[in-house]
Amino acid sequence: MRVMIVAANQEHKPDPVVPLGAACVAGAARAAGHEVRIFDACFKGDQAAAELGQQLAGFKPEVVGLSIRNVDDVCWPRAHSYLPHYLRLAQAIRTAAPQASLVLGGSAFTLMPERFLQALAPDHGIAGEGEHEFARLLAALQAGERPAALTRAVPGPFPTTAPALDLLDIDEYYRRGGALNVQTRRGCGFTCSYCTYPVLEGRNSRRNQVDAAVDQVESCLQRHGASHFFVVDNTFNHPADHAAAFCDELLRRELKVNWTAYLSPAGLEPGLLQLMARAGCGSVEFGTDAAAPATLAALGKSFDVTQIQRVSQWSRQAGLKFAHSLILGGPDETPETLAETVSVIEGLKPDAVFAMLGVRLYPNTALARRAEREGLIRESELGIEPVFYISEAVSGTLEEFARALSAKHSNWFFPGLEGDRWLRFWRRRRAHGVRGPLWEWMAQATEEAKS
Ligand code: B12
Numbered sequence: 102m103r104v105m106i107v108a109a110n111q112e113h114k115p116d117p118v119v120p121l122g123a124a125c126v127a128g129a130a131r132a133a134g135h136e137v138r139i140f141d142a143c144f145k146g147d148q149a150a151a152e153l154g155q156q157l158a159g160f161k162p163e164v165v166g167l168s169i170r171n172v173d174d175v176c177w178p179r180a181h182s183y184l185p186h187y188l189r190l191a192q193a194i195r196t197a198a199p200q201a202s203l204v205l206g207g208s209a210f211t212l213m214p215e216r217f218l219q220a221l222a223p224d225h226g227i228a229g230e231g232e233h234e235f236a237r238l239l240a241a242l243q244a245g246e247r248p249a250a251l252t253r254a255v256p257g258p259f260p261t262t263a264p265a266l267d268l269l270d271i272d273e274y275y276r277r278g279g280a281l282n283v284q285t286r287r288g289c290g291f292t293c294s295y296c297t298y299p300v301l302e303g304r305n306s307r308r309n310q311v312d313a314a315v316d317q318v319e320s321c322l323q324r325h326g327a328s329h330f331f332v333v334d335n336t337f338n339h340p341a342d343h344a345a346a347f348c349d350e351l352l353r354r355e356l357k358v359n360w361t362a363y364l365s366p367a368g369l370e371p372g373l374l375q376l377m378a379r380a381g382c383g384s385v386e387f388g389t390d391a392a393a394p395a396t397l398a399a400l401g402k403s404f405d406v407t408q409i410q411r412v413s414q415w416s417r418q419a420g421l422k423f424a425h426s427l428i429l430g431g432p433d434e435t436p437e438t439l440a441e442t443v444s445v446i447e448g449l450k451p452d453a454v455f456a457m458l459g460v461r462l463y464p465n466t467a468l469a470r471r472a473e474r475e476g477l478i479r480e481s482e483l484g485i486e487p488v489f490y491i492s493e494a495v496s497g498t499l500e501e502f503a504r505a506l507s508a509k510h511s512n513w514f515f516p517g518l519e520g521d522r523w524l525r526f527w528r529r530r531r532a533h534g535v536r537g538p539l540w541e542w543m544a545q546a547t548e549e550a551k552s
């Protein structure tokens with residue numbers, strides 16, 4: 102069958118990111134024998150829907166897979182919804198390819214499938230990972246069957262089909278985004294109260310073949326000269342033996358690459374950080390969230406303040422730049438816990454801090470159930486329109502508190518408060534060939550942006 106995958110994402114903050122999920126389903130569909138193209142909206146600006154229409158009219162696909170990554174930008178107090186853009190693309194697809202079955206998928210869809218089925222009215226939707234189920238759906242459509250409107254993929258072994266990166270403009274992503282991406286495993290067994298990742302990827306850790314992940318890195322290096330990567334695993338360091346195997350393989354092949362990964366402070370040992378640094382890792386982002394015992398507990402984190410301090414010190418000793426991601430104003434936050442978190446994090450002198458304000462609520466999370474118990478909103482009402490959990494004790498002062506912190510620290514980044522000034526600055530950096538995570542430049546950036 103002729104299949105067009107539409108990668109809808111156009112967000113360029115903090116960087117344009119390779120639509121790895123769209124490439125994965127495209128790769129699986131191609132491996133199943135279909136003729137597959139990807140229409141990537143990322144660099145098409147306002148012309149995306151019009152160009153998509155033209156390409157569909159020429160290709161005449163029998164199936165169009167619309168891949169939606171982000172619901173909104175999660176930025177309290179002025180969150181931006183991507184729904185209007187998705188509606189324009191869906192409309193363009195229906196107009197230019199009325200014969201095609203429209204199939205919806207992607208992380209945004211998985212978080213709230215019923216809502217997006219209602220909003221975008223596709224013929225089918227696949228919640229969860231798409232490789233296996235999309236190929237199955239194509240076979241069913243080809244056989245003239247009438248598959249169900251909604252399929253929920255059950256997380257199975259890590260798919261063996263490679264992402265179809267050759268159908269994307271990888272050079273453009275590397276030039277404008279400063280890094281490519283790779284996934285070494287899926288799934289997270291931790292139970293953080295607000296987190297959607299277990300909903301998206303399941304609770305069991307499922308490993309990619311180390312060889313396959315490193316093949317992808319090596320091929321991007323050889324074909325595109327791309328030496329900077331972001332490992333998209335929710336927590337790269339779990340399980341530690343798999344993380345170590347990935348590092349060992351990079352070392353064995355003597356690949357000169359520079360990469361960044363998300364880490365959980367939980368159970369992290371200095372030996373892994375040292376091995377990562379030897380294998381080309383330049384920086385790590387800790388999913389720390391808070392550094393006060395009360396808020397760590399309310400967020401369901403599996404580590405304590407001492408461990409946050411240890412992993413920061415070990416990262417520095419290993420020669421890794423490190424950032425802490427924080428959530429300020431979430432459950433059980435008070436002015437005292439805010440002060441405690443800030444004081445601990447300041448003491449660590451991280452290279453950067455990312456602080457989100459409040460917690461975007463999603464269905465099927467413990468925090469959504471708590472919000473319902475507290476009378477904030479019923480879980481069943483949560484959907485595409487973002488609703489944030491903000492502790493009552495700080496709700497009136499949170500924005501002001503964050504603005505003061507932003508003014509005090511040139512390397513603390515508040516996506517909800519920044520607007521577009523960073524984007525302009527970062528584009529200039531990228532145009533000058535700067536690669537890797539831009540937060541490594543943050544202190545200098547803020548000084549320039551303020552001037
Ligand atoms: C890594 C990551 C980042 C990195 C990306 C680095 C990089 N170079 O790639 C960084 C830090 C830059 C980032 C930034 C942001 N991110 Co982010 N990110 C992730 C993360 C952890 C993994 C994404 C990934 O690559 N997954 C691997 C691919 C293979 O999986 P996938 O895309 O889901 O695709 C699978 C399925 O969805 C499905 N599928 C996909 N497309 C299709 C299409 C069809 C037709 C079908 C059938 C199936 C299908 O099959 C695929 C293969 O199994 C996810 C959380 C998660 N665990 O998914 C959040 C996530 C995608 N991010 C999210 C958000 C919000 C953002 C930001 C907007 C946050 C911000 N304000 O800065 C920005 C936006 C950046 C941008 N340009 O779009 C949200 C999106 C949902 C939402 N709340 O709106 C997520 C889900 C996290 C969350 N909060 O729940 N992110």
Ligand code: SF4
Binds near residue numbers: 292293296299335336
């Ligand atoms: S916040 Fe990180 S460690 Fe916690 S459940 Fe989510 S992915 Fe897992």
